Amino acid sequence: MPDRVYLDWNATTPLRREAREAMVAAWELAGNPSSVHAEGRQARRLVEEARAAITAAVGASARDVVVFTSGGTEANALALMPGLRRESGVPVPRLLVTAVEHASVLAGGRFPADAISVVGVTRSGLLDLNRLRAMLADGPPALVSVMLANNETGAVQPVMEAAGIVHGAGGLLHVDAIQALGKIPFDINVLNADLLTLSAHKIGGPKGVGAVVMAEGLLGLEPVLRGGGQEHGRRAGTENVAGIAGFGAAAEAAMAALEGDARRLKGLRDRLEEGLRQTPGLVVFSGDAPRLPNTTLFTVPGLKAETAVIGFDLAGVAVSSGSACSSGKVQPSHVLEAMGFGPELAQGAVRLSLGWSTTPADVDRTLEAWRRLANTLLKRSDETLLERF
Known part of the structure; x- marks a missing residue:
């Protein structure tokens, strides 16, 4: 659409040129990456080159394991599994998730509902570390899931501090880094994460491709999809060679541009927020917390998000009301409710x-x-506006 402004990059990004070129090249190959002939080896080479690019993007080592999936939701479902353990540890029978996680994490993966507990957050949207410490002390070791950056507010969580608490209690740490990849630098070893999940379409790669990164020495991860022995036996099914190649190319391009993009986008975001704050009563959520350089979540008391999103769209500006994973529905934000904001603000973000x-x-x-x-x-009134629209 010409003459429009797209400001919904946290929902999905345009396909990068580098990713498109890598995908076109992959589509021209005939081989199955599990075949041993020359055509199969060509396809396998593309998959392994992309795996190396993802490994480098998150600071993993060659001994860590990258498993490609159909996207971030499947990656989270694969990672959240009871019985995971370190070689010298015990299997984890329960799961703790922060209250502001993505819906695919709040669903708990393969943990039974009665083994899942929710850890609260502060008014700024950051994990309550004291509450986490208390919940870990009150029971057996747990797998704890903490997103690196929130998809709605952009708040960057204290993952390294959480890792120390989790590992000190004999548990394991899963980090959903889907919104953080390509926006802020991070390293799986510095974060001290046991598992890390990613998605291609948040960084200029294609939709429908994700990955789980497993730190060396993690045991017990069983596949969701069973059949062939693809992806180190942890995800059956012929690999999406073109999508994976696009993911790898997008990761390389995103990491090369990260520092400059982050600096430039923070300047634009600050300029945007300075203008927004001219509206009396306007609230920028998590404005006092470390945030992604590209993200602003705001409201004004009495504003209805659905009406505002429609109004922006009619003005040629694409925005959202938060997560884009609710079949297009505009609902009060569970993130803001967890932060302690009532419906008057949560429904208008x-x-x-x-x-x-x-x-x-x-x-x-x-x-x-x-x-x-x-x-x-x-x-x-919102009723009058919706009739107009």
């Missing part, structure tokens, strides 16, 4: 997320659209 092609002109146009919307939305 609007997320603006920027990306590598966002320009100062895009920010200015978005602010102009918001000024026009605010003058209308905050003076009229």
Whole structure:
């Protein structure tokens, strides 16, 4: 669509040129990566080159294991499994997740419902480390899932501090790094994570490809899909060679541009928030916490997210109300409710997320659209507005 501004990069990103070229090259190959003939070896080489790119992007070693999946949701479902253990540890029988996790983590993977507990967060949206410590002390060792960066607020969690607490209690740590990859630098070893999950379409790769990174020495991860021995026996089915190649190429491009993009996007985000704050009563969530450089979640008391998103769309600006994983439904944010905000604010949150092609002109146009919307939305009833739209 011409003459539109796209500010929903946390939902998905455009396909990078590098990823598209890698995918086209892969589509031209005939071989199955499990075949031993020359054509099969060509396909296998593309898969392994992408695996090496993902390994490098997260600071893993050659001894760590990267398992490709159909996306971030499957990656989380594969990672969250009872019975995981270290060589010198005991199997974990329970799961602790923070209250602001993605829906695919809150679902608990393969843990039974009665083995899953939720750890609260602060008003800033950060994991309550004292609560985590207390919950780990009150029971057997646990697998703990903490997202590195929240998809709605952009808040960056204290993962390293959590890792020390979790491992000190004999547990394991899973980190959902899907929103963080390509936006902030991180290293699986510095984070001290046992498992880490990723998704291609958040960094300019294709939709439908994800990965689990397993730190060396982790045992007990059984496949969700059984059949062939693909992906080190942990994910049956012929690999999506083109998608995986696109993921690897996108990862290399994202990491090469990370430092410059982060600096530029933070400047644009700060400019955006400075303009938004001209609206009386406007709240920027997690504004006092470490955040992704590209993400702003805001509201004004009385605002309805559905109305605001429609208004922005009619003005040529694509934004969202938060997570894009609810079949297009606009619902009160579970993240904001967990942070202690009531329905008046939780139902009106609007997320603006920027990306590598966002320009100062895009920010200015978005602010102009918001000024026009605010003058209308905050003076009229939502019923009247929806009838107009």
